Amino acid sequence: TISSLLDEPLRNITRLDKAERKELIIKVLNLVGLKSEHGRRLPHMFSAGERQRIALARALILEPVCIVLDEPLSALDISVRSQIVNLMLELQKTLGLSYILITYNLQVIRHMSDQLLVLCNGQMVEYGPTQQVLDTPKHPYTKDILKNKSKNLKTHYVEDASFPGCIYCDRCDLVAEECYTKKPSQQLIDDHLVSCHKIKATDGSKNS
Known part of the structure; x- marks a missing residue:
């Protein structure tokens, strides 16, 4: 019962x-x-x-x-x-x-949420106040989700855990050479934490 x-x-x-x-x-x-x-x-x-x-x-x-x-x-x-x-x-x-x-x-x-953490295959790509992340997304993966660009984004993830670069590089429109060789650090951009080589922090922001 x-x-x-x-x-x-x-x-x-x-x-x-x-x-x-x-x-x-x-x-x-x-x-x-x-x-x-x-x-x-x-x-x-x-x-x-x-x-x-x-x-x-x-x-x-x-x-x-x-x-x-x-x-x-x-x-x-x-x-x-x-x-x-x-x-x-x-x-x-x-x-x-x-x-x-x-x-x-x-x-x-x-x-329902105040803070939003966006994960791509278990790795953080963006984090910040929910309204800001949804209204002004920074990371290409977040933007693709909000545009409903693909119903099966998971098939484009890099599955190899030892891969040295960005988890989303095979799918990203902004991909560059460094995206395949180095994991992006977290940058504070307009109150968002963003993990992306191509999205640059504004003045006064810090890398982590």
């Missing part, structure tokens, strides 16, 4: 007694918009949106300060997505949570 799923980490990690655990389970179910009687049901009895609420309850049961959200809306219908986004934002406000949001959904990124 859902209650047993929520109870397991409490039994294994906390020193709460049975009554205290039951009280906390009901509290967390209510937080995510479910009722206490939902705890007696099995996961397959719920809709996709309700199962996502259960997933949030499982993440919240140990009262974390930070939750990793890995494509939290990918399996949901469009009609349900806004409900889950609003729920996550409300939980963040109510509980003082921080989220690490992993997603390709640009609308969700713009709506």
